[in-house]
Amino acid sequence: MKRSEPLRIGVLASGRGSNLQAIIDAIEGGKLECRLAVVVSDRSDAQALERARKHGTEAVFLDPRAHPDREAFDRAVLGVLEKHRVDLVCLAGYMRIVTPALVRALAGRIMNIHPALLPSFPGLHAQRQALQYGVKVSGASVHFVDEGVDTGPIILQAAVPVREDDTEETLAARILEQEHQLYPRAIRLYAEGRLEIRGRRVHIRERDNPAGKRGGVAMDQGTKKLLLEAMRLPPEARAALAGQLLESLDEGVDEGAEGLWGAEIARRIEELEAGKVRAVPWAEARRQIMRPAGESSGS
Ligand code: GRF
Secondary structure, three states, X not given: OOOOOOEEEEEEOOOOOHHHHHHHHHHHOOOOOEEEEEEEEOOOOOHHHHHHHHOXXXXXXXXXXXOOOHHHHHHHHHHHHHXXXXXXXXXXXXXXXXXXXXXXXXXXXXXXXXXOOOOOOOOOOHHHHHHHHOOOEEEEEEEEOOOOOOOXXXXXXXXXXXXXXXXXXHHHHHHHHHHHHHHHHHHHHHHOOOEEEEOOEEEEOOOOOOOOXXXXXXXXXXXXXHHHHHHOOOHHHHHHHHHHHHHHHOOOOOOOOHHHHHHHHHXXXXXXXXXXXXXXXXXXXXXXXXXXXXXXOOO
């Protein structure tokens, strides 16, 4: 579902802000149609505040010591978010545990990123925990925030192998690369209205189906052109090609795979035209192109 106004994001961050930067870069690079409305930090020296200002976003420091308790602090946070008409709140290296009151006020509109494959290694020092436990694979998770610590419904995850010689720092750096891909993707899915929380599970809906798309598939320009060309083939070849193509397209394609479809279709059409094959096995082509959920590289 496309919104008429871009989604307004508020980011809460306590430190370096590299995830915030990934969000900013995705917005500035046109990959994320959102507006960064405000960045709030509980630390005056957070690099995240600098990054926000550089992007032209209001950066607000709220001093925890100026508030009698955590509830009062979170009320102040909520006040800032409301003032900036924030639709979605993203915790990005926010080192405070948020109060139930804040979570309830933002239910279903607040996400966090965590440097492990939840439910493994919640809380602090996730990378150290992973190394100490001896896992061979760790990763990153983006999840909705509930009242527990890193326990909310999971939106996206990415796996990262642990190497023999990994230290906390090298593992953290490798996980961070994945975090920077994952967070903007999760936000984009939210902005597109495609996330639906069903109990513990977050269902990711297919894209909407406006003009230029068929079934759950977004067709890029190249694909469309090839399809039209296919329509001009002699009737027999056209039937073999276009019919199967359309049928398989109806089944939906992993998001971001449109470019691969374009290339695959071109290759299959060439084979058909060169007389190498008599019909195109589109179902097989589709299996080659589609990858398991979560492995999409298309964002
Ligand atoms: C990230 O590893 C994030 O997953 C965790 O804290 C770290 C924040 O890094 N919650 P940055 O401030 O975004 O660079």
